[in-house]
Amino acid sequence: MGLPIAGCDRYRNDVVGRAAVGSHAKKTYGADGSMDRVLGAAYHAPYGTPLGPDDVRVEELAHGEPGRSDGRAVVRRLRLRARGTDERDHEHELRVDERGLGHPLVDGTPLPGGVVGPALGEQIAPDDPDLEVLWVDQVLRGDAEARLSMCEAARAAPAPPWEGDGVGAALERAERNVVSYQDEWASTEDVRKDESLSTWLRRHTPYMTAPWELFRLDLDSEECLGHRVEKYVFLREYACRDAQDSNGPRIRYLLHAFDPRNRAPETFQLVDGTPFTAFIGVRTDGPAVVAYDADGVLPRDLLEPHLVPLRDLGSVPLDERTEAESWVAVGIAGTPMLLLIPPGPSVLRLHTDDDGALTVLELSDLEVTRTSRLREKRFRRRWGRFLDENVELAQEEIDRAVRELHERLERRHETLAADLPAGPRVEGQQR
Amino acid sequence: MKSMDVQTGFPDLEIVEGVENPRCSWNESVCTASVEYRIRRRAGEDTAESAVGGEVELLCPRHYVLSLARLLEVHEAECGTPAAEHLAEYGPLNQ
Ligand SMILES: [Zn+2]
Ligand SMILES: [Zn+2]
Helix, strand or coil: CCCCCCCCHHHHHHHHHHHHHHHHCCCCCCCCCHHHHHHCCCCCCCCCCCCCHHHCEEEECCCCCCCEECCEEEEEEEEEEEECCCCCEEEEEEEEECCCCEEEEECCEECCCCCECCCCCCECCCCCCCHHHHHHHHHHHHHHHHHHHHHHHHHCCCCCCCCCCCHHHHHHHHHHCCCCCEEEEEEHHHHHHHCCHHHHHHHHCCCCCCCEEEEEECCCCCCCCCCCCCCCCEEEEEEEEECCCCCCCEEEEEEEEECCCCCCHHHHECCCCCECCEEEEEEEECCEEEEEEEEEEEEHHHHHHHEEECCCCCCCCCCHHHHHHCCEEEEECCCCEEEEECCCCCEEEEEEEHHHCEEEEEEECHHHHHHHHHHHHHHHHHCHHHHCCCCCCCHHHHHHHHHHHHHHHHHHHHHHHHHCCCCCCCHHHHC | CCCECCCCCCECCCCCCCCCCCCCCCCCCCCCCCCCEEEEECCCCCCCCCCCCCCEEEECHHHHHHHHHHHHHHHHHHHCCCHHHHEEEEEECCC
């Protein structure tokens, strides 16, 4: 499956070496279809690794056999030798104890951070039924990443001076007009568990000049905003402003409404079932906000009477319960809109660009976003060789892919002509 | 190796008959490979689609494969309209 990457001998040697050792595996991990079930119809290992689920060594241990974890007997052990960011091989291990809890280790030491999901990096609980599969995939991702970066390093000239986090690098970037961007994904549950929302926001926007502002929504009073709209309290809105535009903010009401006191799954759907992503974004020039844009937010003045400032962090820990159980409104100083974060799980994406001059915070439904990110990742794994422009593709390989895709298109076209009325459908209805 | 344009550093582009700018339409990276395939998307309905419906996209083999694969494996699932419905025509240029 893993094929050599052109121009990278180290990788090629590894693939050859691997093939000779591969037959040691006694059991084939994932042969029961669990990899497919959890990570996609046909599991594809991350692009760049010659390893796969077959390389996992599985041992069932009788009670009382040596090997304990947290004082509990280990009943099952998964092991996989794979590369780490230090370019060396490590022994990765997942110990499942008698309670069914999984403990990931590297070279015998507990893995900091534990197991995280492939789509959003969300923390996976030790008793999650999919923990083993997600652990295997995580080890493979690490191996692929390490190998690809080694190839990159072997191929590339010395790193250009604008790469890196230092001040010198930032200046180089500014001079050459190279922008530094970053994308952080997190589940709101992880953020609430590990730190507070404002710590997380600040940690990932160190160069942002307009401060974040956080409030708890006080929705105890029944009449809260209720008179403004018939049934629901909040409307989705859109606000956008550009410093060049003297007309002031444009605000437009959208079709959808939701009730923040009763968070239903459709919080992040339009009335027709289309998922949507709410966001606030600003562009700054020095300390001044020069432009902003938003969707699915509310004007600050409308909410003002119901805002309770969340205490600033620093040394004062935030009341966890408050943040976890309430709607939280996030704003950016100098802008007139607030993004509402519901209690319960959802996804945050923080995008920064232009060395901190552009900041966008997005909020979307956890399951919808996970599914769509996973789909994108599967595509990138499946078509890794085509996406990797360092790979020379053989004519035969291209022809085969073209033929296959044409067939799929035609097949669907026939099915469609045979039994389907045209018209939009949402994914959930297809299955 | 193709001859290189002195000013841009990119290889000279081959001229495809009847088309002024035969550069590969792939927009996730700069591609200077020669174009061999075409895709014309249907205009309308799909507002989420970045490509403007009705215009012919010319693509190198690699990016033709990726464009069709993305349509089938990513976009179709998200938009709900079958992939084939999106395309008015597709295939090699010399047909
Ligand atoms: Zn191309
Ligand atoms: Zn579509």
